[in-house]
Amino acid sequence: MIDILSLTLKELEEMLLSKGYEKYRAKQIFSFLYKQNIDNFNLMTALKKDMRKQLSEEFFIYSVKIRSVSIGNDGAKKYLFELLDGALIESVLIPMDNGKFTICVSTQVGCTMGCKFCATGRMGFKRNLTASEIVEQTRYILKDNGLKIANIVYMGMGEPLDNYDNTVKSMLIMMEEFGLGISKRRMTLSTCGILPSLKQLKKDLPYINLAFSLHSAISEKRSMIMPINEKYPLEDVLRVLKDFPIPRRRRITFEYVMIKGLNDTREDAKALINIMSNLKSKLNLIPLNKHDLIGTKFEPTSMNEIEKFAQRLRNKGIFVTIRKSKGSDINAACGMLATTKAS
Numbered sequence: 001m002i003d004i005l006s007l008t009l010k011e012l013e014e015m016l017l018s019k020g021y022e023k024y025r026a027k028q029i030f031s032f033l034y035k036q037n038i039d040n041f042n043l044m045t046a047l048k049k050d051m052r053k054q055l056s057e058e059f060f061i062y063s064v065k066i067r068s069v070s071i072g073n074d075g076a077k078k079y080l081f082e083l084l085d086g087a088l089i090e091s092v093l094i095p096m097d098n099g100k101f102t103i104c105v106s107t108q109v110g111c112t113m114g115c116k117f118c119a120t121g122r123m124g125f126k127r128n129l130t131a132s133e134i135v136e137q138t139r140y141i142l143k144d145n146g147l148k149i150a151n152i153v154y155m156g157m158g159e160p161l162d163n164y165d166n167t168v169k170s171m172l173i174m175m176e177e178f179g180l181g182i183s184k185r186r187m188t189l190s191t192c193g194i195l196p197s198l199k200q201l202k203k204d205l206p207y208i209n210l211a212f213s214l215h216s217a218i219s220e221k222r223s224m225i226m227p228i229n230e231k232y233p234l235e236d237v238l239r240v241l242k243d244f245p246i247p248r249r250r251r252i253t254f255e256y257v258m259i260k261g262l263n264d265t266r267e268d269a270k271a272l273i274n275i276m277s278n279l280k281s282k283l284n285l286i287p288l289n290k291h292d293l294i295g296t297k298f299e300p301t302s303m304n305e306i307e308k309f310a311q312r313l314r315n316k317g318i319f320v321t322i323r324k325s326k327g328s329d330i331n332a333a334c335g336m337l338a339t340t341k342a343s
């Protein structure tokens with residue numbers, strides 16, 4: 001049986017053609033699946049009866065099972081999904097101040113990167129998600145909230161570029177105009193800097209929004225909290241980011257979790273100014289969210305100190321925002337998604 005939500009339009013067209021059907025049927029099926037949310041081939045009444053029968057015999061429509069939905073004080077909704085093999089993943093719907101919505105999707109069950117300040121990194125790694133498991137998080141949440149469109153951020157559980165093929169495929173499927181029709185401008189991929197995949201992404205999906213998990217502009221410090229820095233050093237990643245084609249009037253976002261005494265000093269600000277002055281970028285300062293899996297080793301920088309740090313950078317012309325972490329009361333904020341105890 002073929003997982004139809006894992007197919008791009010082009011793949012489905014080719015598959016239908018090989019079975020003797022017209023190419024345009026693929027667009028019809030995409031529209032049934034993604035625009036009309038029809039999860040049963042027998043209800044796709046614009047298709048001939050024989051075709052519906054054959055589709056039911058050869059394809060299946062992946063449906064994630066919802067385990068629970070938690071709603072935070074600020075309106076953020078955390079979805080706990082159970083996958084076919086029983087694995088659990090989380091996704092978050094975040095209401096924005098401008099009345100729009102952002103959906104944060106996961107790409108892996110757990111994560112192999114082991115960033116020290118991140119609950120997902122502490123829970124270990126189980127497996128990559130399939131393209132359909134990534135797409136289905138969006139499809140389900142849009143439907144559940146009666147939404148037609150949302151910004152999609154690949155910032156949930158897992159490192160998207162560590163599951164490269166399925167991540168790119170899921171983006172192509174979501175961007176298809178006969179399907180969910182989510183434009184490139186609404187897609188943001190966040191990475192800690194897997195160099196070979198980042199270089200490939202430049203070829204496969206240029207002009208999507210990119211967020212880079214920086215967390216320290218000083219390479220030795222970054223290695224202390226992000227083991228990936230040993231394999232793909234900051235300087236090499238920055239070189240690739242400099243050449244990354246980004247949309248007009250957009251900047252690469254540098255994500256920076258503020259950890260007391262570790263990356264919030266004058267020296268850290270200076271290092272940031274140094275690397276950011278040469279790059280079309282903006283800095284997103286994120287107050288560290290506490291989580292049982294992270295323990296007490298890291299403490300958040302106080303809001304007062306974060307403001308001072310931000311000002312120091314703004315004085316040098318760096319574009320800085322301070323993220324209001326949504327969903328922290330339901331463990332849905334940045335770095336808090338985790339579905340098991342620490343491994």
Ligand code: SF4
Binds near residue numbers: 115122157335
């Ligand atoms: S911050 Fe991202 S890359 Fe690092 S462990 Fe957490 S999920 Fe993985």
